[in-house]
Amino acid sequence: MDAYEKLEKVGEGTYGKVYRAKEKATGKIVALKKTRLHEDDEGVPPTTLREVSLLRMLSIDPHIVRLLDLKQGQNKEGKTVLYLVFEYMDTDLKKYIRNVRATGQMIPAKTVKGLMYQLCKGVAFCHGHGVLHRDLKPHNLLMDRKTMMLKIADLGLSRAFTIPLKKYTHEILTLWYRAPEVLLGATHYSTPVDVWSVGCIFAELVTTRALFQGDSELQQLLHIFRLLGTPNEEVWPGVSELRNWHEYPQWSPQNLSSMVPGLDADGLDLLSKMLLYNPLKRISAKKAMEHPYFDDLNKASL
Template sequence: MDAYQKLEKVGEGTYGKVYRAKEKATGNIVALKKTRLHENEEGVPPTTLREVSILLMLSHDPHVVRLIDVKQGQNKEGKTILYLVFEYMETDLKKFIRSFRQTGESIPAKTVKWLYRYMMFQLCNGVAFCHGHGILHRDLKPHNLLMDPKTMMLKIADLGLARAYTVPIKKYTHEILTLWYRAPEVLLGSTHYSTAVDVWSVGCIFAELLTTQALFQGDSELHQLLHIFKLLGTPNDEMWPGVSNLTHWHEYPQWRPKHLSTAVPNLDQDGLDLLSQMLQYEPSRRISAKKVMEHTYFNDLDKDSL
């Protein structure tokens, strides 16, 4: 690691600490993700190998953070350390949203409309690229979306939980995703799921971008489900065939669906239509990331420049 000079710790990823660093030879700023290998492990852990192989495959897309290099070293105790060297991005979407919430800054309506469409299109572009290469992210949230505040370029990061999916769809653990962005089928214990879980997360991020508040803020899996049911109505087998057979299904309070404009009042008709398609209960009815980019909500964008 003599090639890099650590400047400061900037965060913690799914599996390790992240530092801002400078490449000594070029002066370029990079992000170093440090992963310590456990003593009882022979070689590199499967989780790290999985992340590296997925990142190498997805690094071709401009909306996925680029893995530049992988370095191996040792710390003072002689333990093996693996460093993933990424392109450095100045901030993330969580900090970007928080900055507007804290300052109460009002942005001209036209700018807001363009900015949010631009950012959402980039996000869906990156997600569609991942899905097109058979990869589920499984942990999409504002904190994992890196940004350059000058150009408003957005990139998907932290693919530590990403999984290759196959047909037929494999059985997965449901202990994934930060609670607020977790799809209802995962909350209800489904272990067979696919790309629709990422689209639900994108829908939650879309709403949060517009209101600066998370759409569903539960503090437990049950509480999270109740928040969803209160807005979208309590699901049943008619609107979501098979929901009552899911592992964590119980008799829940009965709520009628509210109009999405009650939760996201500053979204136009096209935007509300798109959001409703992202937040469909039945996973097979949820719009795909690729189809999102064809939605009329993005008609005004110069897509070729993206």
């Protein structure tokens, strides 16, 4: 690791510490992600190597954070640590939304649309290569403030670890973007779980507030049911068979526009298709890119 000089710790994610660092030879600023490994006797587990090669492959999309290099080192206890070297981005969507909210402003509709398109494009690329992210949230979406380029991060290890159920640090794992089928304990789920998260992020970009803010799985479900109506077998066949299903209070669906004021009719239509209960009916990320909401966007500039 002599090739890099650590400048500061910028975060501690579910999968390890992240540092801002400088490549000594070029002066280039990078993000170093130190990952803990569940070692077997053979050193680096094959699952991790698979993830890394997957990340390398996904890195070719402009809306996925680029993995530049991979370094292996030893920690003080003599255990193997892997350093993933990523391109460095100066902020993330969570910070961006927070900064806008602090000024009392809203994010311009055109900016929301540009960010949403990039997000759908990155997610569609992952899904097209058989990769689920499973933990999409504003914090995992990195941004370049100057160009407003958005990139999906924290992808690589998401597959080997499935949905991270606990945080290693004191930071609690947010449930706000988690799809109802996951909250209800579905054992088989697929790409629609990411699309649900994208819908939640969409609403948050428009209002600068998270759409469903639950502090437990039950609370999270109740927030969703209050807005979208309590699901039943008619709208979502098989829902009552899911492991965590109980008899819930019966709410009827509210108008989405009441919760996401300021979003035009096309935007509301797209959002409602992303937040459908039945995962089989939920719009795909690829189809979302073709939605009329994006018709007036200069896609070439992205």
